[in-house]
Amino acid sequence: MVLEGLGSRISGALRKMTDSTVIDETALKEMLKEINHALLEADVNIKSVVQLRKNVTERVKLEELAAGVNKRKVIQKAVFDELCSMLDPGTAPVTLKRGKPNVVMFVGLQGNGKTTSCVKYAYYHQRKGWKACLVCADTFRAGAFDQLKQNATKAKVPFFGSYTETDPVKIATDGVNRFKNEGYDLIIVDTSGRHKQEEALFAEMEQMAESVNPTDIIFVMDSAIGQAAYDQALAFRAKVKVGSVIITKLDGHAKGGGALSAVSATKSPITFIGTGEHIDEFEPFKTQAFVGRLLGLGDVSGLVNTIKEAGLHENVEMYKRITEGVFTLRDMYDQLESISKLGPLNKVMGMIPGMAEMMKNTNGVDGSVRIKRFQHIMDSMTMKEMEDPKVNFTASRKERIARGSGRHPQEVEELLIEYKRFSKVVGKVGKMSKKNMNIDQLSRNTSQTFQQFMDPRMMARFGGPGGMQSMVRELAKSMDGSGGLGALGALKGLK
Numbered sequence: 001m002v003l004e005g006l007g008s009r010i011s012g013a014l015r016k017m018t019d020s021t022v023i024d025e026t027a028l029k030e031m032l033k034e035i036n037h038a039l040l041e042a043d044v045n046i047k048s049v050v051q052l053r054k055n056v057t058e059r060v061k062l063e064e065l066a067a068g069v070n071k072r073k074v075i076q077k078a079v080f081d082e083l084c085s086m087l088d089p090g091t092a093p094v095t096l097k098r099g100k101p102n103v104v105m106f107v108g109l110q111g112n113g114k115t116t117s118c119v120k121y122a123y124y125h126q127r128k129g130w131k132a133c134l135v136c137a138d139t140f141r142a143g144a145f146d147q148l149k150q151n152a153t154k155a156k157v158p159f160f161g162s163y164t165e166t167d168p169v170k171i172a173t174d175g176v177n178r179f180k181n182e183g184y185d186l187i188i189v190d191t192s193g194r195h196k197q198e199e200a201l202f203a204e205m206e207q208m209a210e211s212v213n214p215t216d217i218i219f220v221m222d223s224a225i226g227q228a229a230y231d232q233a234l235a236f237r238a239k240v241k242v243g244s245v246i247i248t249k250l251d252g253h254a255k256g257g258g259a260l261s262a263v264s265a266t267k268s269p270i271t272f273i274g275t276g277e278h279i280d281e282f283e284p285f286k287t288q289a290f291v292g293r294l295l296g297l298g299d300v301s302g303l304v305n306t307i308k309e310a311g312l313h314e315n316v317e318m319y320k321r322i323t324e325g326v327f328t329l330r331d332m333y334d335q336l337e338s339i340s341k342l343g344p345l346n347k348v349m350g351m352i353p354g355m356a357e358m359m360k361n362t363n364g365v366d367g368s369v370r371i372k373r374f375q376h377i378m379d380s381m382t383m384k385e386m387e388d389p390k391v392n393f394t395a396s397r398k399e400r401i402a403r404g405s406g407r408h409p410q411e412v413e414e415l416l417i418e419y420k421r422f423s424k425v426v427g428k429v430g431k432m433s434k435k436n437m438n439i440d441q442l443s444r445n446t447s448q449t450f451q452q453f454m455d456p457r458m459m460a461r462f463g464g465p466g467g468m469q470s471m472v473r474e475l476a477k478s479m480d481g482s483g484g485l486g487a488l489g490a491l492k493g494l495k
């Protein structure tokens with residue numbers, strides 16, 4: 001999860017309070033103190049931190065709550081809302097119009113991740129069906145064009161630039177005109193950076209903006225500067241019409257929380273965040289979903305989008321088999337492959353309510369590594385073993401498979417235990433899908449099924465059977481009955 005330290009401290013403080021036998025003013029104060037410390041360490045401005053504490057205390061009047069009201073939920077909601085308002089700029093970002101030649105100019109200081117973000121932004125939109133392209137108008141840094149060219153080629157995004165032209169405004173204008181004539185609807189212009197906010201940089205930015213008349217200007221900023229982001233965002237906004245902000249390197253900086261809240265305080269909308277060097281380590285920033293994940297509450301709509309983007313809901317064959325209650329090791333292999341397709345596993349798991357914490361420790365092995373190991377073990381099995389659920393694995397056979405895959409026999413055993421657990425769930429889901437259930441019955445039944453097979457600690461992280469039930473209901477609704485991951489495949493057709 002992005003801002004892992006901050007997230008786990010805040011969710012830990014919330015959990016500690018709700019786990020305590022008595023939820024009183026002292027427990028509430030203690031929790032707020034811990035949240036304040038965590039925010040200050042993430043370099044959030046002291047005034048905002050004090051305000052958050054004051055607002056939560058004013059909102060949650062424990063002694064006035066009627067008997068039977070869930071105090072835990074009231075407090076959680078107050079913290080959630082306050083964090084959202086801290087990160088919400090209250091202004092909408094510029095919207096791009098499909099089919100029109102949108103020109104988006106990227107600006108920012110040197111080394112903040114502008115070029116990387118341009119390519120990520122192009123790739124993100126291209127996958128959503130935009131006709132995206134890149135123009136390299138950075139003539140200041142030697143090698144900038146090569147960097148963009150290399151990354152654009154990898155991402156299969158068309159690009160324009162020059163090794164000989166020294167006037168960035170001319171390159172930008174030529175590139176934009178060329179791509180406009182060729183019918184591109186997202187023309188991204190990468191501009192030069194400077195070490196500091198030098199006048200030369202601002203003058204060049206202004207000239208370029210005048211010449212290419214951008215639909216949006218995106219300011220790219222490194223999260224490492226923390227709350228100093230406030231002054232920097234204002235300085236850029238004073239010179240050009242910044243319509244949105246991208247905060248980069250949130251994967252590596254403890255001060256990220258400070259940068260996010262400082263930018264919001266300037267009323268500039270953050271549209272994307274960079275969460276790593278890879279092209280797909282880039283996500284749209286939505287305040288509520290982000291805070292939900294920070295508090296370990298999950299982000300069901302993000303999960304549904306990710307599943308849809310990876311095309312998993314279209315896995316009709318798999319769905320059919322699951323609804324028939326059939327599950328082989330080959331199916332399990334394919335399921336694991338699909339899960340890997342969703343992206344880095346910890347990111348996906350962070351979207352499932354309560355899972356971020358659990359994912360941190362799967363017996364000390366990262367979830368994605370475990371999946372790969374399981375797949376290697378299955379690669380050493382015979383076709384019959386993979387496709388016939390009745391095959392019996394003897395001790396010597398398990399040893400042979402372990403040797404063939406370079407793993408320990410204990411891991412082969414673990415895989416087979418997981419497989420049995422999965423098959424039981426699939427069997428149950430298969431039966432459920434034959435009955436004509438509505439969403440409420442389905443979510444109740446699914447929750448009961450998972451309860452039988454899931455580690456109780458894991459179940460508790462989902463918020464118990466009730467939490468699991470509401471998550472399944474929400475997933476089923478947002479998937480519009482179009483199937484999905486593993487057991488959830490059975491949601492198809494059940495409305």
Ligand SMILES: Nc1nc2c(ncn2[C@@H]2O[C@H](COP(=O)(O)OP(=O)(O)OP(=O)(O)O)[C@@H](O)[C@H]2O)c(=O)[nH]1
Nearest residue numbers: 110111112113114115116193248249274275276277
């Ligand atoms: N970990 C991490 N690294 C990033 C992220 N975004 C960019 N980087 C790295 O930051 C470094 C600088 O990125 P660039 O894209 O070259 O920066 P720039 O702003 O274009 O720099 P100039 O062209 O000199 O202005 C590169 O090593 C990138 O791989 C991110 O979200 N996370």
